[in-house]
Amino acid sequence: MPPPAADKTGGLRVSAAEAASAGGRGAPAGASPRAAEMANPEVVISSCSSHEEENRCSFNQPTAVSELLLLEDQMRRKLKFFFMNPCEKFWARGRKPWKLTIQILKIAMVTIQLVIFGLSNQMVVAFKEENTLSFKHLFLKGYVDQMDDTYAVYTQSDVYDQITFAVNQYLQLRNISVGNHAYDKKGTKQSAMAICQYFYKQGNICPGNDTFDIDPEIETECFFVVPDEPFSIGTLEENKLNLKLDFQRLLTVELQFKLKAINLQTVRHHELPDCYDFTLTITFNNMAHSGRIKISLNNDVSIRECEDWHVSGSIQKNTHYLMIFDAFVILTCLASLVLCLRSVIKGFQLRQEFVQFFLLHYKKEVSVSDQMEFVNGWYIMIIISDMLTISGSILKMEIQAKSLTSYDVCSILLGTSTMLVWLGVIRYLSFFQKYNLLILTLQAALPSVIRFCCCAAMIYLGYCFCGWIVLGPYHEKFRSLNRVSECLFSLINGDDMFATFAKMQQKSYLVWLFSRVYLYSFISLFIYMILSLFIAVITDTYETIKHYQQDGFPETELRMFISECKDLPNSGKYKLENDHPVSIFCCCKK
Template sequence: MESTDTMVKPSTALDDHESPYMSKTCTMSEELLIEDQLRRKLKFFFMNPCEKFRARGRKPWKLCIQILKIAMVTIQLVLFGLSNQMVVTFKEENTVAFKHLFLKDYKDARDDTYAVYRQRDVYEHIDFTIKQYLELRNISLGNHDYERSDAGQTGMTACQYFYKDGSIFPGNDTFDIDPNIEKECFYVELMTPVNDLEGKFWNTTLDFYRLVTVEIMFKLKAINLQTIRHHELPDCYDFTVTITFDNKAHSGRIKISLDNYVAIQECKDWHISGSIQKNTHYMMIFDAVVILTCISSITLCIRSVVKGIHLQREYISFVEQRFSKTVPWSDQMEFVNGWYILIIVSDVFSIVGSILKMEIQAKSLTSYDVCSILLGTSTMLVWLGVIRYLGFFQKYNLLILTLRAALPNVIRFCCCAAMIYLGYCFCGWIVLGPYHTKFRSLNMVSECLFSLINGDDMFTTFSIMQQKNYLVWLFSRVYLYSFISLFIYMVLSLFIALITDTYDTIKTYQREGFPETELRSFVSECKDSPTSSRYRDPDDMSMTLLCCCERWGITTRVFC
């Protein structure tokens, strides 16, 4: 009876038969049990999916969803890629067709050299363009037609841009120019007879001394019927064609170019016999399933990230209270799994891209380029995320460990090499740009030098350099030889050596063991294997502590 009474006594003071030594021992045991539980919790957190399944029977849902998502996202990308390829091909082929239709004597691969040099040639090209436009229905092989507005069919607009006033006398080295640009346009009606246009406007209005540009603009429409063969609804295209006669340099050479701006929209009235509409619905259902799968993946990954952050705070608090020291930043980052962040980003891209794809299939949007970027990036990141699961096996983990270990040194090395590279870029652009076609812009200089680093197109780069100015030619040789020698034989070799050294270090660690951080050393003291039943028990601290106290003969303190 006395034992029963003591079990319900308030726990405010020690009984007569209890000693301070027993209370102190119980407190130490409590701290040890808390430490042991934290170790076991950390060890379970850093287990791979297979070990977690053996430890608690937890199904690897994230792994299953990632495998399913890889298949679905890849199929979605392939189907959209085929559709986008048809769109791009239709755009490019129409642009080429317009160049052959509306540019006189145009030949393929002549875009950089297509120009006129006589005044009469300018008139002839303009007259040719106008005539071809008026006779489009009789000469075009495609299903092109004129744009129709509410008031009827629209025509062609031809404008010339010229200096407001000017008197130029090159023989006397004198000129008087008003640099303000004026614009003069005329409109070509579709019903205008072709014979009435013979030099009617341009013979009296073109002043080549003041002429800057001539722009001819018109709009055409077409329907891309090839999508029907792939069980997709055809798109209606609006082409805004602009032909430019560029005389800005006044060098005696007027360059001619054709630009084609393409707008895609839903056809207003259509009817197709067959099951195309049903196939479109199936595709939209498939896209909706992809979105749901990605949402599930995001939910599981965010849940894992949040749990990792909570465990990080718990570990930091424990170390600060128990050992009175701070946790290194590298150990804190162990709890933030970068793979989950990568998967979350890929899922967001995939969801947004799938929504755009559904809108495109419904003909509500035509953002093919934006959609392709989102779907392509998400698929790339999804496939990269698979490397995480291969990294759980030691034989496949070498690449990941090498990249992660070498990344800081590689970034520092690239920052130093970038300074030298940019210096060569600016120097080559300002010195060789006027004489070398590959150095005309900073972008072209960077592409040329990067190709030289990889040993591509070396002889062509040397041979294109014009030898009209001997000093510049000599400088180009010193410039190119020094760049190639510096980057191929030194910078690139050091870069490879940096990766190789890290690779050898990782190989040594795999044989002899990796250096353990404070966090890993703390976790390694837990010797429970994944098959141990201790991982399946609930984390009930009070029951564990009660058992501990009972082993010491203290049966009157539940709080212990």
């Protein structure tokens, strides 16, 4: 046999076959040529320059090859252990599935926390809405439910009547309201109602002569009505407010005042009542100068802790128990956050180690797709959910302590975190082949779906802009871009089709004909073509994944490298020197 060839550095290059015979093993039988090449790379051995070192070199050559094969074997075993599921890791090293246990515990605790907060928030929302509806009936003359968009006046006397009615109701609030409403106080005095009118500085409008002279600068005039002070506004037929409106220049009239109330219904649910401040604004909108003045009532609510309160019973203890439970939720999420963060860091460290190993021994760079397998997206999602849960729980404790009243922010944090917690459990179901089909299909179809949606969005936006500019003046569902988008999305899902066709005004035959072509083409294009293609993309991916599960997934270089390790999880070769004995009481059994 010819001697080994010398490389440019003066070393001896040992072939794959020689390395296999020296190391005692090579690539497994039936392995691919690439696997054999990766299992037995060429090894560079330093040359002997003198006869005295010949014996030493003969001794070092198989030792170096064996060391390299040992490093490869260790790297394969380390990678295989990293990609094991929790039960396989228990079999391999006796490692308890703490992350799985904490995630199951988190599902129960976070869900209970969300339900408790949801019931409390439901009472807050109901109290706000019912008070707003009560104020509309109290201060708007002739108001009927569900007429917010159509509530308006058309004559000057009706405007004065409405203003006089609202002021009169405000002054007689104690005698007419069935709720526990009261005036806001500034020091020892009751807060006043501000009556302000906004109008153009100069305006001389003559529609009959097609002429106008206007100064668009806006001026404001206000006066105040205080409940404590004697003030008579007379009957509704009289106007003693000293209010005179120039309807040609008038833009808006605003009546603004503050009221207070206490939400006592929380006592029945063993919660401390909150004190509410209502800032009410009644607006008479004449900006269009169309002969129709729209009237609206806006209620800005702020919640705060009551200054002096006393409740008999166990409400205070119940609040303490809830805060203790929230503290346990925070501790559980902190433990989950630390464990998942440690796993993510270990994944990055192992990725860097594998990249360096591959570059050093195979002179190749690891592909981006293989490197991304070390980044566990499920752990990142769990970390985000833990951070949201911790923030929401702290905010919830502040709300229960009446230090803060940010119900909306807390709802967003807890709602989003609970959704992510439930989604995170799918990661553990994905270890089973029957449950993993959905996850693999979503992962594989996601890039194609995003590209498809980007193309479909261009067509969708084109129809939105076209419908808004052409049909907007003739159809109420196309008056704004937001409403156009909602209408078209409903049409894609087959909702409200006939009403959309029927409500089209026929004032212009050309526009009516255009609307028919527009709607028929949009429905046909999106329902029969784009939506069908969208379903076909996902269906094709589903069939591909199903085929892969039966015949095997395509091998990547990372998976080919790991597949050379044939050691089973329960072989005992994955144990470290400091591993503790396996407990027979663990849920994962061999």
